[in-house]
Amino acid sequence: MSATTSRQVPLAERPSATQIEALLQARFEPVRLAVIDESQQHAGHAGAAEGSHMRVEICSTAFAGLSRVARHRLVYDALSAQIRRGIHALAIIAEVP
Known part of the structure; x- marks a missing residue:
């Protein structure tokens, strides 16, 4: 799945993998979590x-x-604000333990 932004967001204002990880950790208390920035690819x-x-x-x-x-x-939903702040594409694998 892909999430698009409606404008270009300067690199410095885009959410980092660390910020996204912290939000997901707080919201879902996962047993396993990895957030990978694939932007360079x-x-x-x-x-x-x-x-x-x-x-x-x-x-x-x-x-x-x-x-x-x-x-x-x-x-x-948990990342909606970050998507607006500059996530162009978001790939998700969401599993149950």
Whole structure:
């Protein structure tokens, strides 16, 4: 899934993997969490100027009983402000322990 921004956000204002990790940690108390900034892999592609490319791999009991789509929606909701601040693409793997 991809999240797009409507404007270019300066690199210094874009959320970092560390900031995203802290938000997800606080919201979901995951048993496993990795936030990977894949922006360098997309350098030169049209969307790279609009924002960062992030991968989130999260495993939390908060996702128990939810479909994959519902788990992704929770992650998108938790990161909505960061998406507006410059996440161009967000790949999510959200699992239950």
